[in-house]
Structure formats: C-alpha cells, structure tokens
Amino acid sequence: MFFRDIKGHTQVKSTLVSMTKENRVSHAYMFAGPEGSGKLPLAIAFAQYINCESPVDGDSCGECHSCKKYSKLIHPDLHFVFPVVKKGNEKEAVSDDYIKEWRNIVLTKKYFNLNQWYDFIGAEKKQGQIYKHESQEIIRKLSLKTFEGKYKVMIIWMPEKMNPTAANKLLKLLEEPPAGTVFILVSDKPDEVLGTIASRTQQLKILPFTDEEIAEELMEDGLEEEDAYSFARLANGNLVNAFEIVEGSEDLDFFFDNFVFLMRNAYSRKLQDLIAWSEEMSRLTRQKQKEFFEYCLRMIRENYISNIREPKLVYMTPREKDFSVKFAPFINDNNVHQMAEEFDLAHSHINQNGNSRIIFMDLILKIIILIKNR
Numbered sequence: 545m546f547f548r549d550i551k552g553h554t555q556v557k558s559t560l561v562s563m564t565k566e567n568r569v570s571h572a573y574m575f576a577g578p579e580g581s582g583k584l585p586l587a588i589a590f591a592q593y594i595n596c597e598s599p600v601d602g603d604s605c606g607e608c609h610s611c612k613k614y615s616k617l618i619h620p621d622l623h624f625v626f627p628v629v630k631k632g633n634e635k636e637a638v639s640d641d642y643i644k645e646w647r648n649i650v651l652t653k654k655y656f657n658l659n660q661w662y663d664f665i666g667a668e669k670k671q672g673q674i675y676k677h678e679s680q681e682i683i684r685k686l687s688l689k690t691f692e693g694k695y696k697v698m699i700i701w702m703p704e705k706m707n708p709t710a711a712n713k714l715l716k717l718l719e720e721p722p723a724g725t726v727f728i729l730v731s732d733k734p735d736e737v738l739g740t741i742a743s744r745t746q747q748l749k750i751l752p753f754t755d756e757e758i759a760e761e762l763m764e765d766g767l768e769e770e771d772a773y774s775f776a777r778l779a780n781g782n783l784v785n786a787f788e789i790v791e792g793s794e795d796l797d798f799f800f801d802n803f804v805f806l807m808r809n810a811y812s813r814k815l816q817d818l819i820a821w822s823e824e825m826s827r828l829t830r831q832k833q834k835e836f837f838e839y840c841l842r843m844i845r846e847n848y849i850s851n852i853r854e855p856k857l858v859y860m861t862p863r864e865k866d867f868s869v870k871f872a873p874f875i876n877d878n879n880v881h882q883m884a885e886e887f888d889l890a891h892s893h894i895n896q897n898g899n900s901r902i903i904f905m906d907l908i909l910k911i912i913i914l915i916k917n918r
Contacts, residue, residue, distance in 0.1 A: 545588040545614070545654075547603045551757040553586060556748055560590050561602040569594055569695070570746045571721040576734035577750030579657050580782030584650070586750065587699050587728045588614075591622060594726065595693035610693055617647045620691040625682065626701040627658065627672035629665065636675040657784045658702060658732070659795070659831050671830050674706040679713035686722045696725045703729045704736035711738045718744040752781025762786060778859050789861060795832075796861070799839035804867055806840075810911040811874070818912075822904035830894055837891040844884050847875040879914045886910045 547557045563569055573590075575583040593599060597608035604611050613619040624646060628637045639646070642665055649656055649664050656664075662672055682698065690696050700706075706714065718727065718741060729745055731737055753761075758776035761783060763769060767790065779786035788796055802825065809818050825833065846860050850872040860868060875883065890907045894900060 545585055545592055546606065547586075547589045547593065550582050550585050550589060551761055552753055553582065553750065556586065556750060557602070559748070560593070564594050564599075569726060571725060572718050572727040572729070572745040574729045574731060574734060574737070574742060574745040574747040575750055576731050576747055578752055578782065579732050580655060580779070580784035580786070581750045581752050582655065582783065583730045583732075583750045584699075584701055585654055587730050588617075588650070591695075591697040591699060591726070591728065594695055595619070595621065595697070613692075617650060619693060621693040621696045623682075623685050623696070623698045624701065625674060625678055625698065626661070627674055627705040629662070629667045629670040629672045636677040638675065638678050638681050640681065655783045655787065658705075659835060660784070662829070662831060667829070672705065674700075674703070674710055676707040676709035676713075678707075679710040682714065682717065686717065686725055690724050694724070696722070697728065698725065699728045699730060701730045703731055703741065704733045706738075708738075711741060715741050715744070753779075753783050754781070755779075758783055758786045762790060765790075778861060780859060795835070796839075799836050800861075800863060800867075802836065803840055803843055806908070806911065807871065807874070807915065810908065810915050813912055815908075815912075818908045819905070822901065822908055825904050826900040828900075830897070830900070833894050833900060834891055837887050837894070840887045841884060841891075844875055844880065844887065847872040848880045851876060874915055883911070883914050886914070 547561075550557075573587075575587050577583050589604070592604045592611060592614040595610045595614070596604040597610055598605040604614070606612075606615070610619060614622065617624075624643070625639050626642075626646060628639060628642050630637045631641065645665050649661065653660075658672075662670075686696060686698065688696075700714075703711075703714075715738065721727070727745070729737070729741075734742060734747070755773065755776040758779050758781070759769070759772040762772040762775060765787075767775070775786055775789050778789055802821075805821060806818070809821070825836070828836070843864065846858055846864070847868050849857050850868050858865075886907055890903050893903045
C-alpha cells in the first residue's frame with residue numbers, strides 16, 4: 545500500500561517520511577482518529593515505507609522484494625492484531641485464525657469499519673474482542689529475529705477492544721520494546737485505550753477526510769461529479785459512510801426504517817407494537833445497537849437543524865429528507881436536548897453491557913413522552 549493511494553493527510557505523511565529519513569522512527573505510534581478517516585491504510589503504507597529497500601519521492605518503490613510482499617500483506621516481519629470472535633466451542637481465538645479473511649478485506653475493500661469486519665467474518669451476534677491469549681502470540685512473534693525487513697511491524701487495529709489482561713502484557717512490551725520493533729496502534733476511540741499504553745506511544749491525530757477528498761474518491765469509483773459531492777456532504781468526513789450511502793447500505797436502510805417506526809409509533813402511543821419492536825432490537829448485536837443509537841442521534845440533530853430553514857446545514861439522504869418534511873417540527877427547543885440525552889444514555893448503557901431489553905423499553909417510554917412536547 546502506498547501513501548499516494550490515500551487521499552489527503554499531507555501533513556501526517558510528511559511527518560512520517562521525515563522521521564524515517566532522519567532515522568527517528570519511534571518504537572510505538574498511535575494513529576488516532578474517527579471512523580472512515582483512512583488510519584489503517586496509512587498505517588500499512590507507513591509500515592511498507594520504513595521497510596522499503598529503495599524509497600522514491602517520499603513513498604515506497606513498489607518494486608523491491610519487501611514491497612512486493614507488502615502488496616500481498618505476506619511479509620514475514622509484518623504482523624496484525626485485530627478483534628475476532630470465537631469459533632465453535634473454542635475458549636479463545638487469535639488474529640491468525642482469521643488472517644486469510646483479514647488480508648482479503650484489507651486488499652479488496654481498503655476502507656471498512658468494525659461492524660463490516662464482523663459481518664465479513666460471520667460474527668452474527670457475537671461481540672468481538674482482542675482476547676488475552678493474543679498477548680502470548682504477540683510475544684512469540686516479536687521474540688523472533690527480523691527475517692527480511694529493517695523493522696518488525698506489529699499493527700494493532702482497534703486496541704480499545706483489547707482484553708485487560710492482553711492490554712497489560714502489551715504495556716510491558718511497550719515499556720521494554722524488542723529491538724527493531726515498531727508498534728502501530730490504529731484506534732477509532734483512543735480515549736478507551738488503556739491510558740498507560742497510550743502514554744507510551746507517539747500519537748498522530750488523523751483528521752476526517754474533506755468533502756472534496758471523499759468526492760474525488762467516489763468519482764474514481766465511477767460516480768458523476770454532482771452525485772459525488774452530494775454524497776460527500778452526507779458522509780461527514782467518513783469515507784466508509786460515503787461508500788455505504790452510495791451502495792444503499794443495508795445497515796443504513798435498517799437504521800432509517802427502525803427510527804421511523806420508533807418515532808411514528810411513539811407519537812401514536814402504540815405501546816404493544818413498540819414492546820414487540822424492542823424485543824426484536826434487543827436481539828441485535830451490541831455493536832449494531834450502539835450504531836443504531838448513533839444513527840438516531842444524527843437524525844435528531846439533522847431534524848432540529850431542518851427547523852431553522854438552512855438547507856446547506858442539513859446532511860440527510862433523499863429518503864431521510866422526505867421523512868423529515870413532516871417529522872422535523874416534532875424535534876424542537878422543547879425536547880431536542882432531552883431526546884438527544886436519552887439516546888446518548890441508551891448508547892452508554894449498552895456500552896456498559898446493560899440489559900438491552902430494559903434499555904430499549906425505558907427509551908420507548910421516554911420518547912413517547914418527549915415527542916409530544918411541541
């Protein structure tokens with residue numbers, strides 16, 4: 545993977561190239577930024593660059609022995625750690641159990657989020673994590689001598705999903721790193737990473753993509769310019785989200801349909817229908833439940849903004865806009881803050897492994913009351 549294949553991030557790329565040229569490569573980095581900002585491709589491009597035998601113009605050459613292996617993610621000194629789920633009745637799973645699927649999604653999709661990864665490996669309702677046994681695998685791999693490259697590189701995707709035992713063992717490795725090893729932690733939520741781990745990394749803030757960068761990516765994928773810029777605005781800096789919108793993502797349609805169902809039935813006070821709905825929603829994975837609440841928060845915000853008659857400030861799909869023509873007045877000064885707080889609270893409770901049935905039922909009752917505050 546090359547720096548030139550990743551839109552934007554000029555300053556970050558320049559910093560990484562300068563550090564490499566000046567032999568200031570740190571033993572540990574944290575690439576931190578929001579979902580869909582290209583952190584993982586940047587991390588892989590950096591790993592390829594520092595091991596390239598003949599770098600050219602601030603990028604990998606693509607022709608040397610190292611680059612050719614990196615292009616297939618099979619370099620013996622490149623290692624990955626990422627959230628996985630248990631297979632069958634096994635007690636734990638490690639990243640190498642899914643390395644074939646991992647290489648496949650990285651090489652074919654490049655930009656993807658955690659939920660898409662779970663779907664890709666058929667996680668169903670299981671909640672993935674980086675299990676404690678992974679730390680033994682990390683220690684084993686890094687205890688080996690460097691095979692071919694200048695550096696052994698360990699890319700840890702979503703370190704916030706790391707089991708506490710594994711995190712503490714990683715901390716010891718960061719405190720006394722093996723010679724010639726570079727850790728690259730790639731995090732959507734750096735605040736959830738163990739503080740002592742974060743403090744031992746050199747943090748690079750990866751900003752969201754600009755609308756223009758997203759539009760360029762979409763046009764390269766075949767979209768017309770007008771459509772590309774329209775979808776780019778909706779994506780809000782998230783390239784994964786942009787592709788989902790373009791593809792008419794099933795998740796996006798699912799979230800929209802269920803948001804509409806919740807609001808219409810809350811207004812009509814159809815409690816029995818909502819109770820049945822809450823039972824269905826409680827059976828979703830916790831990841832999908834959290835993403836649903838995040839979607840609801842966005843819809844609350846956009847509908848409230850719609851009321852001030854500034855269309856340039858509204859970021860919604862055509863389906864969402866059609867629904868909001870009549871719905872927006874129900875989100876106003878009298879209820880917007882409380883409604884947003886309720887969805888945020890539900891998200892927080894799910895994140896803390898609360899009982900999802902109770903959380904959804906409580907939310908239903910609150911929305912029934914709040915939606916009448918016009």
